Amino acid sequence: MKVKPERFLADLHALRRFGARGGGVVRPAFSDADIAARDWLAERFAEAGLTPRFDAVGNLFGVAPEAGGILLGSHSDSQPEGGWLDGAFGVIAGLEVARAAREAGLGGVSVVSFSDEEGRFGGLTGSSVWSGAMTLAEADRLTDAAGVTLAEARAALGQRPGEAPPPERFSAFIEPHIEQGPWLEKEGKVVGVVTDIVGIRDLPIRLTGQQNHAGTTPMAFRRDAVQGFVAAVTRINAALEALAGPVTVWTVGRVEVTPNASSIVPGMVRFWVQWRDPDAERLRAMEEAIRRAVEAAARERGLGLEFGRLFAIDPQPMDARLVETLARAAEEELPGRWRRMPSGALHDASNVARRMPAAMLFVPSKGGISHDFAEDTDEADLVAGLAVLARAVAEVAAKAA
Amino acid sequence: MKVKPERFLADLHALRRFGARGGGVVRPAFSDADIAARDWLAERFAEAGLTPRFDAVGNLFGVAPEAGGILLGSHSDSQPEGGWLDGAFGVIAGLEVARAAREAGLGGVSVVSFSDEEGRFGGLTGSSVWSGAMTLAEADRLTDAAGVTLAEARAALGQRPGEAPPPERFSAFIEPHIEQGPWLEKEGKVVGVVTDIVGIRDLPIRLTGQQNHAGTTPMAFRRDAVQGFVAAVTRINAALEALAGPVTVWTVGRVEVTPNASSIVPGMVRFWVQWRDPDAERLRAMEEAIRRAVEAAARERGLGLEFGRLFAIDPQPMDARLVETLARAAEEELPGRWRRMPSGALHDASNVARRMPAAMLFVPSKGGISHDFAEDTDEADLVAGLAVLARAVAEVAAKAA
Structure with a gap:
C-alpha cells in the first residue's frame, strides 16, 4: 500500500479548522x-x-465492508484549550492508511474517533462504553463542570446515532498518538512503540489538626495541618525516591487548606497524591510507602488522619505480537531512530485492549508540550509515523490473508 | 472602692443574651x-x-463628669461565631469599676465599648478612627465579606451618634481582656499583666513553575510549584527555629495552588507567611531569614519567585508606669498567682496607646480557646481580674487626687 503524505497532512489541517483558536483547538465533546x-x-x-456509523455516546466509526480486519484511530474531541494533534493525528493517520489499503486492494481496515476522550465527562468515556467498561446508563449520569449530564449533552447528536459495530467485528486495534512528553525529542527518536500504558493510583488524604489563633497559640501547642502536610510530602518524597523505577512519577497537584486564612493556624488540609508506573507491584509498594509516610507525619505532629477511597487504573501491557509488528516496521522505516517506551498518559487503547489485541505508536511532541495551544510536531515526524503505521498494517493484513 | 462581684457577673450574663447562640454569641458589628x-x-x-455617647463609627462611651480621669473598656461586638467573654469581660469589668468608684466618691472613671474590634470591616476599626489612625471617610469605604460598606452598615445606628469625647479628655487607658491563649491556665496563674502587644508581619509569596501533564512529565524535568512550597516551608522552619525567642510564632495559614488538579503538575503556589514577636529587631531578622529561605528553595528547583507587599504592625509596648501599677495590684490581690506576658493578639489598646498611656490585664481562657462558642473562663478568675483592675484604678485615682 502507498500512503499519500500530502493528502494526510491536508486532512489533518482541515480537521484543525474545527474549533480553531490560537494555533490550537477548542473542541470539547x-x-x-x-x-x-x-x-x-x-x-x-x-x-x-x-x-460511517455513530453510536449513542458519540463514537464515530468508519467501518470497512470486510469483517475481521484491523481498527485504527483515536479521538477528535479536545481539551477545553487543546492542541491540534492530540487525538487528531491518530484519527487522520488511520483514515489515510484505510484509504491507502483500499486503493491497494487490501481492504479490511476500519477507523474510529472515540467520544469524550479528554474528559468533559470524566475521560475515555466513549471507549469505556464501547468496550463494556461502563454502561450507557452509567455514562448518561456523568456531569461536566457546569452540571450538564452526558445524557443532556449527547442530545446534540440528534438523529446521527445508530448501532455501534461490535468489538468482535475487529481483530486488533492500533492507536497512533503524539507522545505528549519530552523523551522522543530529547533522544532524537522519531517513533515510539508503546509497550505498556502505565497504571494510575490517586489517593485522597485528610490531615486534621486544631484550628486556632495565629497570635496567641504558642508553637509548641499547635496542631497545624499545613505543617503536617509539609512533613508528609517530605516523607513521601524520600520514600518514593527509594522505590522509583525509570519512568515512575508522583504528583501532589491538589491541596485544599481550611479555613485558609493568614491569621489562623490551619485546622485541616486535604490533598491528593497521584502516582503512575507500568509495574503493578511497584504501584502497590508505593501505596504502602505513601500510607506509612503520612501516618508517621500525622503521628509526629498529633494530627488526625483519614485516607479517602483509592482511585486505581491498572497498567495495561500492549499486545506482544502487535508490539513486535510495530517494532519491525519502525526499524525498517527508521533504522535506529525509534524506541520502545511506556505511555505515561491514559489512552482509549487502554479500554480497547480489554476486547482485542491493542497497541500504540507515538510521534514526538515539540518541547514535550501538550494540552496547550502550543502543542506541535514536525510534519516530517508525522509523516514518518504514518509510514510506520502503514507498514505494520500491511504486515498484519498480509498475515490475515 | 468596693466592687460587687454578683452585680458584675449578672451584667456579664445579661450582655451574653444579645445574639446568644450555642453558649457563645453572634454579635458582629x-x-x-x-x-x-x-x-x-x-x-x-x-x-x-x-x-452615654455614641460616635459616628459606633464606639459607645460612658463618660464620667470629671475630665482627666482614666478610661476602661474593650469591645462588645463579636466574631461571626464568637465567645461570650471576648471583649465583653473588659467592658463589664470597666463598668463595674466605674460604678464602684462613683459609689466610693472617687469619680473620674469612664468606660468604652469600641466598634468592630473583631473585623467585620478589617479589625480594630472603631479604635482606629477614634485614635486618629484612620479617618472616618477611610473607614466608610471599608467593605465586609458580602460587599457592604461600613458607611452603609453604620446607617443602622440611626440617630444615636454624636460627638465622641476627645482622647485628650482621658489620662490613661486600661483594657481588661481574656487571654485567648493557654499560658495562664498551663502555669496556674490567674492574671496576666501585659508588657507588650506583639508586632505582626505578613508576607505574600508566589512560586511559579511549569504546569504540565502529571503522567508524561518525568520527575527530573518538572518545575513543580507545590514541591517548591514544601521545600520553602521546610527551610523557613529551620531558619526561624534558630531565631525564635520565647513567644515567637509563625504561621503558614493560607495556601493557593494553581490549577489545583490531581493530574496536573502544579504551575503556581501563592502562600502567606505570618510572624509575630514583641521585638522589632527580631521581626526584621525573621523577615530576612524567610526571604533567604524561599529564595534558596526557588533557586534549587528552578522556580520563579515573587514577594508581595509586606503587611506590618509594629510591636506596641504598654506604658511602663501603668504596667507597674497593675503588677503591684496583682501581687497584692493574688500573690505569686500572676505573671507579666506579651499579648500575641492585637487589641484596641494598640490604637489607644498612640494617644495616652495604655495597659492591659488578662484573665485565663479555658483550654486556650477563643473565637469559638466554647470560649470560657472560671467565674472566680473573672472576679479576681476585676479585683486587680479595681485596686489598680484606685491607686491611679489616689495619685491623681
Missing part, C-alpha cells in the same frame, strides 16, 4: 465544533469506502 | 444584636452616673 468535525470525518470515511 | 447590646450598655452607663 458534544460542542458544535466537535460534532461538525465528526460530520466532516463521516464524509471522509464515506469517500474512503467506509460506512 | 452593626448587627441588630450588636446595636441592641450597645443600647442596653448605654442604659447601664447612665445608671452608673456616666453620660
Whole structure:
C-alpha cells in the first residue's frame, strides 16, 4: 500500500479548522465544533469506502465492508484549550492508511474517533462504553463542570446515532498518538512503540489538626495541618525516591487548606497524591510507602488522619505480537531512530485492549508540550509515523490473508 | 472602692443574651444584636452616673463628669461565631469599676465599648478612627465579606451618634481582656499583666513553575510549584527555629495552588507567611531569614519567585508606669498567682496607646480557646481580674487626687 503524505497532512489541517483558536483547538465533546468535525470525518470515511456509523455516546466509526480486519484511530474531541494533534493525528493517520489499503486492494481496515476522550465527562468515556467498561446508563449520569449530564449533552447528536459495530467485528486495534512528553525529542527518536500504558493510583488524604489563633497559640501547642502536610510530602518524597523505577512519577497537584486564612493556624488540609508506573507491584509498594509516610507525619505532629477511597487504573501491557509488528516496521522505516517506551498518559487503547489485541505508536511532541495551544510536531515526524503505521498494517493484513 | 462581684457577673450574663447562640454569641458589628447590646450598655452607663455617647463609627462611651480621669473598656461586638467573654469581660469589668468608684466618691472613671474590634470591616476599626489612625471617610469605604460598606452598615445606628469625647479628655487607658491563649491556665496563674502587644508581619509569596501533564512529565524535568512550597516551608522552619525567642510564632495559614488538579503538575503556589514577636529587631531578622529561605528553595528547583507587599504592625509596648501599677495590684490581690506576658493578639489598646498611656490585664481562657462558642473562663478568675483592675484604678485615682 502507498500512503499519500500530502493528502494526510491536508486532512489533518482541515480537521484543525474545527474549533480553531490560537494555533490550537477548542473542541470539547458534544460542542458544535466537535460534532461538525465528526460530520466532516463521516464524509471522509464515506469517500474512503467506509460506512460511517455513530453510536449513542458519540463514537464515530468508519467501518470497512470486510469483517475481521484491523481498527485504527483515536479521538477528535479536545481539551477545553487543546492542541491540534492530540487525538487528531491518530484519527487522520488511520483514515489515510484505510484509504491507502483500499486503493491497494487490501481492504479490511476500519477507523474510529472515540467520544469524550479528554474528559468533559470524566475521560475515555466513549471507549469505556464501547468496550463494556461502563454502561450507557452509567455514562448518561456523568456531569461536566457546569452540571450538564452526558445524557443532556449527547442530545446534540440528534438523529446521527445508530448501532455501534461490535468489538468482535475487529481483530486488533492500533492507536497512533503524539507522545505528549519530552523523551522522543530529547533522544532524537522519531517513533515510539508503546509497550505498556502505565497504571494510575490517586489517593485522597485528610490531615486534621486544631484550628486556632495565629497570635496567641504558642508553637509548641499547635496542631497545624499545613505543617503536617509539609512533613508528609517530605516523607513521601524520600520514600518514593527509594522505590522509583525509570519512568515512575508522583504528583501532589491538589491541596485544599481550611479555613485558609493568614491569621489562623490551619485546622485541616486535604490533598491528593497521584502516582503512575507500568509495574503493578511497584504501584502497590508505593501505596504502602505513601500510607506509612503520612501516618508517621500525622503521628509526629498529633494530627488526625483519614485516607479517602483509592482511585486505581491498572497498567495495561500492549499486545506482544502487535508490539513486535510495530517494532519491525519502525526499524525498517527508521533504522535506529525509534524506541520502545511506556505511555505515561491514559489512552482509549487502554479500554480497547480489554476486547482485542491493542497497541500504540507515538510521534514526538515539540518541547514535550501538550494540552496547550502550543502543542506541535514536525510534519516530517508525522509523516514518518504514518509510514510506520502503514507498514505494520500491511504486515498484519498480509498475515490475515 | 468596693466592687460587687454578683452585680458584675449578672451584667456579664445579661450582655451574653444579645445574639446568644450555642453558649457563645453572634454579635458582629452593626448587627441588630450588636446595636441592641450597645443600647442596653448605654442604659447601664447612665445608671452608673456616666453620660452615654455614641460616635459616628459606633464606639459607645460612658463618660464620667470629671475630665482627666482614666478610661476602661474593650469591645462588645463579636466574631461571626464568637465567645461570650471576648471583649465583653473588659467592658463589664470597666463598668463595674466605674460604678464602684462613683459609689466610693472617687469619680473620674469612664468606660468604652469600641466598634468592630473583631473585623467585620478589617479589625480594630472603631479604635482606629477614634485614635486618629484612620479617618472616618477611610473607614466608610471599608467593605465586609458580602460587599457592604461600613458607611452603609453604620446607617443602622440611626440617630444615636454624636460627638465622641476627645482622647485628650482621658489620662490613661486600661483594657481588661481574656487571654485567648493557654499560658495562664498551663502555669496556674490567674492574671496576666501585659508588657507588650506583639508586632505582626505578613508576607505574600508566589512560586511559579511549569504546569504540565502529571503522567508524561518525568520527575527530573518538572518545575513543580507545590514541591517548591514544601521545600520553602521546610527551610523557613529551620531558619526561624534558630531565631525564635520565647513567644515567637509563625504561621503558614493560607495556601493557593494553581490549577489545583490531581493530574496536573502544579504551575503556581501563592502562600502567606505570618510572624509575630514583641521585638522589632527580631521581626526584621525573621523577615530576612524567610526571604533567604524561599529564595534558596526557588533557586534549587528552578522556580520563579515573587514577594508581595509586606503587611506590618509594629510591636506596641504598654506604658511602663501603668504596667507597674497593675503588677503591684496583682501581687497584692493574688500573690505569686500572676505573671507579666506579651499579648500575641492585637487589641484596641494598640490604637489607644498612640494617644495616652495604655495597659492591659488578662484573665485565663479555658483550654486556650477563643473565637469559638466554647470560649470560657472560671467565674472566680473573672472576679479576681476585676479585683486587680479595681485596686489598680484606685491607686491611679489616689495619685491623681
